Amino acid sequence: MGKHYDDQWKQLQQFQPPSYEKDQIKQRIWQTIREEPVKKLPRIFPPLKGLVTTCLLILICGSFLWLIFQQSGEPQTAANPSIDYENFSWGLEDVYSKKADEGLELFQEKQSVPVGTVKEVTEEEMKTITAKLPMFVEKELEHFPYPTTMYIEHVKMMDTVQRYHFFIPDKEKWIYFTFDYPKLEYAEIFHAMSTLTFDGKKPYSHDEQLYVNHGYGSMLFPVGLKPYSITSYKEIYYWDEGSDKAYSKYIETILSSRGWERKAFGGKSHTFVSVDGNEVVSITWNGKELIYEFDYPNSEE
Amino acid sequence: MDWYESYYDDVYRFILFMLGDKQLCEDFVHDTFVRAYTAVERFDMRSSVKTWLFSIAKHLVLDEIRKRKRRKLFPFEKEIPSSLNVEQLFEHKEAVIELMSEIQKLKPNYRMVIILKMVEDCSTKEISDILDWSEAKVRKTLSRALHSLRKMSLKEEGGGQFGQTL
Numbered sequence: 001m002g003k004h005y006d007d008q009w010k011q012l013q014q015f016q017p018p019s020y021e022k023d024q025i026k027q028r029i030w031q032t033i034r035e036e037p038v039k040k041l042p043r044i045f046p047p048l049k050g051l052v053t054t055c056l057l058i059l060i061c062g063s064f065l066w067l068i069f070q071q072s073g074e075p076q077t078a079a080n081p082s083i084d085y086e087n088f089s090w091g092l093e094d095v096y097s098k099k100a101d102e103g104l105e106l107f108q109e110k111q112s113v114p115v116g117t118v119k120e121v122t123e124e125e126m127k128t129i130t131a132k133l134p135m136f137v138e139k140e141l142e143h144f145p146y147p148t149t150m151y152i153e154h155v156k157m158m159d160t161v162q163r164y165h166f167f168i169p170d171k172e173k174w175i176y177f178t179f180d181y182p183k184l185e186y187a188e189i190f191h192a193m194s195t196l197t198f199d200g201k202k203p204y205s206h207d208e209q210l211y212v213n214h215g216y217g218s219m220l221f222p223v224g225l226k227p228y229s230i231t232s233y234k235e236i237y238y239w240d241e242g243s244d245k246a247y248s249k250y251i252e253t254i255l256s257s258r259g260w261e262r263k264a265f266g267g268k269s270h271t272f273v274s275v276d277g278n279e280v281v282s283i284t285w286n287g288k289e290l291i292y293e294f295d296y297p298n299s300e301e
Numbered sequence: 302m303d304w305y306e307s308y309y310d311d312v313y314r315f316i317l318f319m320l321g322d323k324q325l326c327e328d329f330v331h332d333t334f335v336r337a338y339t340a341v342e343r344f345d346m347r348s349s350v351k352t353w354l355f356s357i358a359k360h361l362v363l364d365e366i367r368k369r370k371r372r373k374l375f376p377f378e379k380e381i382p383s384s385l386n387v388e389q390l391f392e393h394k395e396a397v398i399e400l401m402s403e404i405q406k407l408k409p410n411y412r413m414v415i416i417l418k419m420v421e422d423c424s425t426k427e428i429s430d431i432l433d434w435s436e437a438k439v440r441k442t443l444s445r446a447l448h449s450l451r452k453m454s455l456k457e458e459g460g461g462q463f464g465q466t467l
Contacts, residue, residue, distance in 0.1 A: 008397050009419050011394060012397060012401070012419075012420045013420050017309070029334045182368070229364060231364070
């Protein structure tokens with residue numbers, strides 16, 4: 001290597017970040033860790049585990065008692081009250097709602113632009129939305145917490161390529177959610193909708209794993225994945241509900257679906273090829289993460 | 302915070318040279334250590350702490366590069382500004398900034414392998430652990446990355462500052 005470049009590499013090697021930044025970032029890290037849910041810090045704060053378990057137990061018992069009192073007390077005249085669409089929760093911890101001019105806007109932590117919206121629309125408005133926008137997919141999502149119809153809109157914006165639209169019937173109206181991809185990953189969008197709970201309206205809970213397609217693709221993905229790393233050819237997800245048994249069931253589900261043939265398998269890895277031969281997907285379960293590797297043999301780089 | 306004290310500089314340098322953006326670098330250094338501390342139960346001790354931290358940082362920077370790439374797919378909305386904003390960190394070191402700028406022009410895989418080898422002085426085994434590649438792939442990619450950098454340098458300077466031994 002030329003001496004000139006040797007010197008430059010050496011300078012890059014010897015570069016030290018400013019010390020004041022080191023302390024600032026350290027403070028931020030501490031603050032973030034303190035605000036993280038306790039379940040994520042099992043080894044750092046082990047004594048808190050017992051406390052959290054006790055609180056959860058009290059909460060569950062309390063909710064149970066509250067439900068009993070609710071049912072035995074008032075007559076069930078208002079058996080089917082309207083859903084208050086502004087009061088809901090879901091498992092997507094870092095996405096929260098803020099009041100906007102028309103309904104709610106959804107924000108992801110650390111992002112200043114909204115990642116979605118929530119509002120109530122009439123039947124007429126719903127028809128207008130679904131007829132006027134370029135929707136490429138329309139699907140009923142079976143076994144989700146509430147009866148849900150999904151549409152995927154093809155969008156040409158700098159930061160959005162697809163917009164997911166979900167409609168949930170509520171008496172004569174519809175509760176209407178939108179999410180922008182890739183501001184949120186596919187897995188996050190489905191994680192939100194599959195764990196949605198409106199206050200005062202008990203969600204349906206399905207006792208089997210749900211599967212969905214990501215975007216326009218035909219490969220099935222389990223619902224409940226948390227993206228860890230998504231790149232063009234490799235996607236890694238945490239699968240909290242995953243187990244060896246659930247993984248086997250997942251593979252069986254892909255095998256029984258149309259469109260994919262198994263090309264190879266060994267250990268916890270299975271390779272599938274699409275029937276048109278244009279896409280190869282290897283899926284690996286390592287006991288913690290679900291790893292997808294994609295290859296497109298017939299397309300140029 | 303032992304890991305932080307030990308590896309802050311390494312992680313910071315890796316992210317800074319991968320992205321060329323000081324502000325983002327601070328955010329991703331923060332995110333790397335937060336992920337590491339909150340996922341400590343997933344660290345199985347098969348790799349070293351250093352390679353584990355680098356692999357977390359790698360995922361974050363690759364995600365960012367992917368997002369930038371997607372944003373560039375739709376340039377009609379507005380101009381994407383150049384991301385290199387490290388001048389204040391390297392005052393009066395134009396040659397270093399130039400080298401960084403050339404690194405930024407490399408493909409992400411080339412960029413990663415060249416920074417890990419030439420700046421972080423990682424062994425081939427360590428790079429293979431961080432990137433989840435075989436050692437043969439690390440060697441091959443490094444050789445191609447250095448070749449690309451050499452070509453780029455020759456093209457821009459019209460000379461042979463990069464020697465054959467690079």
